[in-house]
Amino acid sequence: MSDSATSLEGWEVVVGLEVHAELATRTKLFSGSLNQFGGEPNTNIDPVSLGLPGSLPVLNRQAVELAMRVGLALHCTVQPSVFARKNYFYPDMPKDYQISQYEEPINVDGWLELPSGRRIGIERAHLEEDTGKTTHVGGSGRIHEAGYSLVDYNRAGVPLIEIVGRPDIRSADEARAYVSELRAILVAIGASDGKMEEGSLRVDCNVSVRRRGDTDYGTRCEIKNVNSLRSLGRALDYEAARQVDLLESGEKVTQETRHWNEEEGRTHSLRSKEEAFDYRYFPEPDLVTLDPDSAWIDAVRESLPALPAERRHALAERAGVEPAEVAVIVERGLDALCIDAIGAGADPARVITHAEHNLAVEGAAGLDAAAFAALVGMETGGELTATQAKQVLAEMVDTGADPKSIADARGFEAMDTGELEAIVDGLIADNPDQWHKLCEGDQKLTGFFVGQVMKATQGQADGKVVNRLLQQKKDG
Template sequence: MEFESIIGLEIHVELATKSKMFCACSTRFGEEPNTQTCPVCLGLPGSLPVANEKAIEYVIKSGLAVGCDISLYSVFHRKNYFYPDMPKNYQISQYDLPLCVNGHIDLDMEGYETRIGITRIHLEEDTGKLIHVGGAGRIAGAEYSLVDFNRAGVPLMEIVSEPDIRTPEEAKAYAQKLRSILLALGVSDVSMEKGSMRVDANVSIRPKGSTEFGVKTELKNLNSFRSLQRALAYEIERQKKAIEAGEVIVQETRHWDENKGVTSTLRTKEYAHDYRYFPDPDLVPMEFKSDWIEKLRAELPELPDERKQRFMKDYGLPAHDARLLTEDKPMGDFFEETIALYKGDPKFVSNWLLGDISYYLNTENLEIDETAITPRHLADLLRLIDQGVISGKIAKEIFPEIFETGKLPQVIVEEKGMTQISDESEISSIVDLVLQENPGAVKEYREGKERALGFLVGQVMRLTKGRANPQLVNRLLREKL
């Protein structure tokens, strides 16, 4: 039987405000445990929350950026449940009157386009952090746990998609696109690694053509875009096999094990999901004027889709390049700053950014603004290639050093004596030497084996430590042969 999968994502994003959602404690990440708490975020009796206006603004801007309707009247609710990471035994969240509803994100899947609906975006507060002691640090098997409330009360935005996603690839593309939009807005640092972006996936399958939904499972512990895609692919296969074997899918939460590449039932205490939401009496309702919302709309920066179109139009880049360069705001900024300095072929800049530089960043797991390289480095490097001072190959070789030391390319080239040899007489004498020493290859070439030329070029490059101008070597070899 042919199945199709139905996927919906719930994405939590910590907002980049300086202070917490309902109190003035700092939101700084990575501080010593319990150094950023106060009576409000510890839920001490008698304390009163007051909403952070900036966080509300950030959520509304996010909603506007993904085409949501903004609620002119919105309310905070209490979501009641017990868990040790939550000091008040309720989480301040939103229920039937969220800040934003009915948005969407359009995905370019390179081959087809698809629109993923956004049901709602609401604002809530984050919980504390648990560290499990014993049982290898996993909750199951731990002897006891430590609670750090620094994160408790940090503004958290939840973005709920419609179940419009059909493949693990679309799920990944949706999450990445959302991240790039939020990054452009500057409302969060949206780092999956630091936990400021957390993705949960709901997935079910059904026979193709059916309009009913199957039983869904919820996947947790998806700590990267890659694990999101892998976990969904695994879970879809698991459900298919189970259904084909006549088993029943159980609605449950499953934990993704990145190392083993499998999902398994998450053992938690039985929960009746009976949150008894009610309006928080400590927080008064919010009412927004349309002109204030329009003012926020006018403040929106250029978003990735607009920037992609501009890169294609202004720089003549192919859609693929434009999409990749604008997915990441710092990458797009780097591209534009390099162009401004270099003034050469934009496609050349794009090739370097999406090729060697991206490769290095992925290997080292860094963002472009976390390395020593600046647009000036890349502009200078490309100019050195254009001027024939160094070859593309040498440029690739000195790249790691630029990343690590931040030295300008011309300095490295001089220090290492890597300048390209473009002096015809100098190369000519080396070519002569190579021809003399390799009569076998010369013979083969003259007998029509084009391949032998490559070998001879290689020999010249070896003798010049890669510094000979390749075009010149090729021409001289052909002439002399």
């Protein structure tokens, strides 16, 4: 049906994401079994997570603390909240309801700032318990043809925070940036390990399209089973194109849940039973109100580390660039190093360039800022070419040695212009045809001469100086 050739010209994609993140507690939300990924089936279970009659849930204080960390990091208001039963019949929840928060969630009304500077609204971020894991066996492997199911309750009762974003996202790229930023925040504040591949971060997407300029939202579909940032982008692109196809051919979008199939690269309707789910929420009588006092909320707020957006702004301001330009550096945790190096007098532009292009390696964050600044100083002072500086930097990360001794050991020194000029003159004399063509305007040959100079100097010549010399020779 849809293919990648579908043009979204004239259409606007509207996306709202619901992200479930498993909180990094030691034990479950309402009982003392371990919250642990990958154990033998049904080895982290207890009467509460099995829903045995007479068992009672008791709220894990650390899960509440982590939920508050998430809420405050997303600029939400932390408010008194009430747990509710979400009733449904499915074997992944043995008590036939999931304990969640419904009308009164713990965190409301926040926002998240993307590296681009755009803010995406957060409607709420509430606590709930995870479900058990069902494995379908037999049949063709497709759910509706399965012979039977096997259930593992290790995950049942693991604390989740469900972060409900407002429909403020306008493209697949922006959706990826949102999830990536959210994951970075969750990891930075120690709330979750954020591993999509282990299912500790799960994303459901609400997607609709509308004509550019329209203010009403179109009919949306919910996409499930998106298990990586890559799938997220693909699924959104596919789904937007599918909806535009339908609307352009005069059909309607049906509100429904659709399943992303990674192999086929398409979404398909889940063909669930006709009746809509009716969860019959009501307040959970086994749990009392959660009402953190302001002292606790303030203490949690105080304990939050600097978050990625804040760090981007701090470095950008110091380096005199836009926050979006230092997003990668902050992601790699190199921002403190850069700020310290700039503080030690290093040229900000060179610091940013090195951090972005030459420090994408393990251990780079451990680099000594003063040594980094000294290296940049040698480069801007003309003692090292850009290429040499890059090589010295790599060795500094590997060995921790100081830049001066590395440069000396490698015999790097600024090659003076007179020496270079002699080499250039020699090359012109040895290659008269090429030189003639270059002078006639064949710019490709600039590369040839620069290459020859680099060869003759074993890469120690400064490319910019060589170019300047060649230009002078042509003009002269």
